[in-house]
Amino acid sequence: MKIDLKSKFTGALIGSAVGDALGAPVEGWSMERVRSVYSERKLWKMSYGRYTDDTELMIGVAESLIKNKGFNGADMARTFIQNYDAKRGYGPGSTGALKRIKAGESWKEVSKKLFCGEGSYGNGAAMRIAPVGLFYYDNADVLREIAYKSSLITHSHELGKAGAALQAFAVALAVRGQKESMLSELKNFAQNNVYKEKIRRIETLLDKDATKKEIIAKLGNGMAAFNSVPTAIYSFLRFDRFEDSVIYAISLGGDTDTIGAMTGAISGAYYGDGAIPNEWIEQLEDGEKGKSYIKRLAEELYVAKNYNPNGS
Numbered sequence: 172m173k174i175d176l177k178s179k180f181t182g183a184l185i186g187s188a189v190g191d192a193l194g195a196p197v198e199g200w201s202m203e204r205v206r207s208v209y210s211e212r213k214l215w216k217m218s219y220g221r222y223t224d225d226t227e228l229m230i231g232v233a234e235s236l237i238k239n240k241g242f243n244g245a246d247m248a249r250t251f252i253q254n255y256d257a258k259r260g261y262g263p264g265s266t267g268a269l270k271r272i273k274a275g276e277s278w279k280e281v282s283k284k285l286f287c288g289e290g291s292y293g294n295g296a297a298m299r300i301a302p303v304g305l306f307y308y309d310n311a312d313v314l315r316e317i318a319y320k321s322s323l324i325t326h327s328h329e330l331g332k333a334g335a336a337l338q339a340f341a342v343a344l345a346v347r348g349q350k351e352s353m354l355s356e357l358k359n360f361a362q363n364n365v366y367k368e369k370i371r372r373i374e375t376l377l378d379k380d381a382t383k384k385e386i387i388a389k390l391g392n393g394m395a396a397f398n399s400v401p402t403a404i405y406s407f408l409r410f411d412r413f414e415d416s417v418i419y420a421i422s423l424g425g426d427t428d429t430i431g432a433m434t435g436a437i438s439g440a441y442y443g444d445g446a447i448p449n450e451w452i453e454q455l456e457d458g459e460k461g462k463s464y465i466k467r468l469a470e471e472l473y474v475a476k477n478y479n480p481n482g483s
């Protein structure tokens with residue numbers, strides 16, 4: 172079945188917000204504890220519907236790309252700062268970077284000072300990257316370049332940036348409908364050995380009926396980009412329906428909102444917004460920048476993409 176491009180753009184952004192909101196109440200919980208809340212019911216009930224930093228930052232990426240019809244680092248950093256709501260639960264590195272930029276430091280430099288000058292390898296750049304994957308879905312080189320540049324606002328560690336680029340490319344391949352060839356494409360795209368090895372593990376794990384414990388041990392379920400981006404890609408590839416992938420991702424425990432958001436972005440980009448359960452969309456918050464606003468952003472990003480097809 173052919174799914175139209177606009178539906179894929181909406182699916183990626185709403186799918187990410189839905190995964191975030193479903194995973195948020197159990198973030199940091201073990202797999203066993205998650206099972207005690209989200210029981211064996213077929214379709215999980217979204218109890219809360221409030222999204223976290225993952226979606227707030229994703230909104231900022233989309234807003235800035237739309238406004239500038241492409242990437243503008245100073246504007247994207249400013250947009251993150253304007254949207255920042257501490258109650259959404261930001262990572263300490265990202266909070267520190269945004270505070271320093273707000274105080275006047277360069278958006279290109281502050282992230283390099285974090286974690287004793289190592290930079291962050293957290294998944295904060297990857298969890299917000301879906302709009303980059305959509306806007307540059309047809310140009311892998313520009314996609315990588317913009318994924319790296321947009322990550323640098325908060326994350327300068329190579330593993331943080333490469334994780335964001337890999338997640339963006341997974342979203343792009345999903346937009347293009349390339350599920351069968353996704354792993355071979357990702358293998359060619361990945362330049363870093365840590366991610367190359369994780370992609371090899373995804374391939375092996377998909378070939379057998381791996382247990383959740385094995386997935387956690389071999390791919391990870393934590394806040395590091397390399398322990399969460401591959402898990403989201405695996406969760407998408409293992410199933411054939413949006414809800415099965417997202418439920419599986421969150422059921423692993425750990426960084427549930429973020430792995431849920433990244434799985435939701437890839438799945439939504441592949442299946443389109445029509446595949447996201449209505450029960451979940453209904454429960455998603457609809458305030459000033461809630462689901463109606465996110466849907467509008469997806470449509471505007473789609474229009475901006477058509478206005479600037481090369482996305483430079």
Ligand code: F2R
Nearest residue numbers: 260261262263264265286289290291292293294295394429
């Ligand atoms: N912050 C949270 N969750 C905790 C509190 C939420 C709670 N439920 C609430 O309601 O308040 N979640 C969000 O943070 C993650 C994204 O983090 P980000 O933006 O990458 O931040 P940071 O601090 O840069 O990195 C995260 C952690 O990774 C470790 N780390 C990163 N680089 C490191 C390095 N070079 N050396 C050592 N450790 C490094 C640190 O532990 C960082 O704190 C998402 O889960 C999002 O949902």
Ligand code: MG
Nearest residue numbers: 223224225428
């Ligand atoms: Mg979060």
Ligand code: MG
Nearest residue numbers: 198426428429
């Ligand atoms: Mg998280």
